[in-house]
Amino acid sequence: MSTVLVTGATGFVGGAVARALLAAGHRVVAWVRSPAKARALAGQGARVAAGDMRDPATYLPLVDEVDAVVHAAQLRVTGRLGPGKIRLLHQANHVMTDALARRCMSAGKRLLYTGGCFVYGDHGDDWIDESTPLTPSPLGEGDANEIARLRDRHEAGLDVVVLSPGFVYGPGGNFTTLFYDDARRDRLRCIGRGRNYWSCVHVDDLAEAYVLALTRAPAGATYNIVDDEPLRLREFVDLLADAVGGVAVRPVPAFLARLVAGAPAVTSLTSSYRVNNTKARRDLGWAPSYPTARDGIPPTLSALKRLESAASTAS
Numbered sequence: 001m002s003t004v005l006v007t008g009a010t011g012f013v014g015g016a017v018a019r020a021l022l023a024a025g026h027r028v029v030a031w032v033r034s035p036a037k038a039r040a041l042a043g044q045g046a047r048v049a050a051g052d053m054r055d056p057a058t059y060l061p062l063v064d065e066v067d068a069v070v071h072a073a074q075l076r077v078t079g080r081l082g083p084g085k086i087r088l089l090h091q092a093n094h095v096m097t098d099a100l101a102r103r104c105m106s107a108g109k110r111l112l113y114t115g116g117c118f119v120y121g122d123h124g125d126d127w128i129d130e131s132t133p134l135t136p137s138p139l140g141e142g143d144a145n146e147i148a149r150l151r152d153r154h155e156a157g158l159d160v161v162v163l164s165p166g167f168v169y170g171p172g173g174n175f176t177t178l179f180y181d182d183a184r185r186d187r188l189r190c191i192g193r194g195r196n197y198w199s200c201v202h203v204d205d206l207a208e209a210y211v212l213a214l215t216r217a218p219a220g221a222t223y224n225i226v227d228d229e230p231l232r233l234r235e236f237v238d239l240l241a242d243a244v245g246g247v248a249v250r251p252v253p254a255f256l257a258r259l260v261a262g263a264p265a266v267t268s269l270t271s272s273y274r275v276n277n278t279k280a281r282r283d284l285g286w287a288p289s290y291p292t293a294r295d296g297i298p299p300t301l302s303a304l305k306r307l308e309s310a311a312s313t314a315s
């Protein structure tokens with residue numbers, strides 16, 4: 001059993017990874033920005049530590065106390081994602097990734113880095129696998145730069161594994177606040193015709209991939225963590241609206257979406273990511289319990305409804 005530092009452990013991805021590691025019998029140091037949000041994790045046995053991504057002194061000493069690090073923190077920004085905010089996101093991630101990579105390298109610890117499918121950029125109807133060159137969409141530029149640096153550091157001895165999830169859905173995170181809540185209010189929109197592919201993964205399946213990669217991935221490896229069936233954006237939003245029982249999703253032209261969400265976000269969301277998961281299945285023995293969002297969305301909505309009724313009973 002290992003002791004693992006999980007950054008961003010109150011987040012959608014980091015929280016699921018921390019819970020999955022605990023369930024698999026590992027010890028977890030949950031590094032968070034807001035300890036009050038980590039009470040449930042502490043109750044499940046995690047040790048909680050707090051800090052800020054932009055201040056390495058708040059997390060570097062912890063690296064020496066663990067066997068491996070999962071990096072899943074991401075600077076919290078809200079509203080329209082213009083170039084200035086994206087720069088802040090990338091800068092914060094660079095500070096943290098660079099500091100963690102140096103310390104992991106000098107201390108001989110494994111670093112599991114969270115990338116994303118935005119690093120590949122638009123590939124139309126072509127399939128993407130781990131050998132596809134990184135020609136990122138705007139929101140993937142920061143991760144693509146970090147991954148290139150991590151690959152160089154691996155050549156110099158860093159034990160690093162990169163996991164690149166597709167669009168993560170499940171009860172929580174951006175899926176709830178940006179998709180589910182809008183679908184329930186009949187406010188979900190499809191940008192353009194939605195012919196571009198999205199590769200999705202349920203958050204619990206993603207978390208399981210981290211648990212497996214901790215011990216099974218060879219140093220220096222990269223894995224795309226996506227389910228078996230990329231869906232066109234139009235299919236995905238229709239699937240969600242149907243499951244919620246809402247009205248038909250209306251299209252919104254890209255130029256209008258850019259005004260609301262910012263051009264980099266719209267370009268990234270309307271690019272096409274038809275991603276293959278053969279390598280993770282083969283090397284890690286990973287098998288998503290929800291092979292397609294068609295299987296994973298209904299239980300996700302049931303889980304969200306249970307959470308809502310528990311919250312209303314408590315209040």
Ligand SMILES: NC(=O)c1ccc[n+]([C@@H]2O[C@H](COP(=O)([O-])OP(=O)(O)OC[C@H]3O[C@@H](n4cnc5c(N)ncnc54)[C@H](OP(=O)(O)O)[C@@H]3O)[C@@H](O)[C@H]2O)c1
Pocket residue numbers: 007008009010011012013014032033034037051052053054072073074075076114115116117164165166167168169173174
């Ligand atoms: N969600 C997806 O669909 C998806 C897809 C592909 C890749 N990813 C990648 O997965 C990673 C995590 O994403 P996520 O969806 O889990 O994001 P998230 O839910 O927003 O979680 C981000 C985490 O980082 C913490 N954080 C925010 N600002 C911080 C700061 N200044 N200092 C320290 N911690 C800070 C948050 O703390 P608070 O809870 O206190 O805000 C939270 O724990 C990111 O690298 C993202 O690019 C996500």
